[in-house]
Amino acid sequence: MRVVSVNTSPIREILYRGTSFRTGIFKTAVAGPVRLFTDHVEGDEQADRRVHGGVDMAAYAYPIEHYAFWQQEIARPALPFGQFGENLTISGLTEENARIGDILKLGSATVQVSEPRIPCFKLVARMEAGVDFSARFHKSRKLGFYLRVLEEGEVAAGDAISVVEVAEGSPTVAEFIAVSQFATRDLDALTRIQRARGLSAKWIATLQKHIDRAAPNAPAPAAAAPPGEEVVFAKSGLTVRWDDEARHLLGLAERAGLNPGFGCRSGSCGTCVCTVLAGEVEYTEPVEPSAAGTVLMCSARPRGGRLVLDL
Numbered sequence: 001m002r003v004v005s006v007n008t009s010p011i012r013e014i015l016y017r018g019t020s021f022r023t024g025i026f027k028t029a030v031a032g033p034v035r036l037f038t039d040h041v042e043g044d045e046q047a048d049r050r051v052h053g054g055v056d057m058a059a060y061a062y063p064i065e066h067y068a069f070w071q072q073e074i075a076r077p078a079l080p081f082g083q084f085g086e087n088l089t090i091s092g093l094t095e096e097n098a099r100i101g102d103i104l105k106l107g108s109a110t111v112q113v114s115e116p117r118i119p120c121f122k123l124v125a126r127m128e129a130g131v132d133f134s135a136r137f138h139k140s141r142k143l144g145f146y147l148r149v150l151e152e153g154e155v156a157a158g159d160a161i162s163v164v165e166v167a168e169g170s171p172t173v174a175e176f177i178a179v180s181q182f183a184t185r186d187l188d189a190l191t192r193i194q195r196a197r198g199l200s201a202k203w204i205a206t207l208q209k210h211i212d213r214a215a216p217n218a219p220a221p222a223a224a225a226p227p228g229e230e231v232v233f234a235k236s237g238l239t240v241r242w243d244d245e246a247r248h249l250l251g252l253a254e255r256a257g258l259n260p261g262f263g264c265r266s267g268s269c270g271t272c273v274c275t276v277l278a279g280e281v282e283y284t285e286p287v288e289p290s291a292a293g294t295v296l297m298c299s300a301r302p303r304g305g306r307l308v309l310d311l
C-alpha cells in the first residue's frame, strides 16, 4: 500500500448552471512532502467546512484502483491525480479492506479512517461528465474515504502506507456505505454500523435519525402549525409553516415529526424524492432536479404560496 499522489487546491469561484459558488475541488498533484494538519492538508483550501476539512475530514483519500473504472465509464483516456477532489490518491487500500477506525501510518503522519465521502453537485462541475455524475458516483459505491489526523506529519507521493492498528469488529468502509446509503431501513445493520470505531458525532446523529425512523414504534407526528406560507404533507395530514431554519423540505418534514427517507442529504442519491401534488419548489443547491412533478426534498424549498407534497 502506498501514496500515489498528494493533491491540493486553492479555492476557486466557478459558475455552474447559473449559480456561482466557491470550491476547493479542483485539486492538482504537488511535488515534495506536504504536511497533514489535524484539520486540513497544507496548501489545500476548503470552501465549505460543513462537508470537507475539520478534524473528522482532514484529508480525503481515493483509491487509484477506481481510476480505470471511471476512465471507461466516462470514456476518458486519462484522468489526472486529484480528479475526484482527493488529497491523497492511494493504492492497495480501498473501501473493501479499510475499516472505519483503522489507524494508518502515512509518511510521518498517523491517521485514522473516519468516514466515506458523500458526493455533491461540485463533483458534477469538476468532472464535466454529465449532470448525473454525482448520482452515478454515489451509486457506484466507489466513494473513497476521509482520514482523521491523529499525529501531524509529512507525506509525499511514493510513501508507504502501513497499518498501525486494525479496527477489529468495525465495519469496512464498503459495509458502512452499503448500510448508511442503501439500507437505511435495516435497523440491525444501522445499529451495528453506528458502533463503528471512532465514528464522528455527525455520523452518529445521522444514523440515529435512520434508526429512529426504522424503529417499530416511531413517535407520532407533531401537531399542525399555524397557517402562513405553508407546506402540506398530504398523506400525513399535516400543514406546517415554512421556516428558513429548516433549510430544506426534508428538514421541515423532520421538524414536523415525519421520517422521510434520505441518504446523502446533498441532492445526489435521490432517496428523498417526493411527488409534488400542488405548488412550486425552488432548489437551494444547483443539483440535478428529479423528474417533473417531483422534488428532491433535501435540496429544495417552496417557492411562495402553498406547496402540497405526497408525504
Ligand code: FES
Pocket (backbone or CB within 6 Å): 261, 262, 263, 264, 265, 266, 267, 268, 269, 270, 271, 272, 273, 296, 297, 298, 299
Ligand atoms: S438526494 Fe440524497 S437525500 Fe436527497
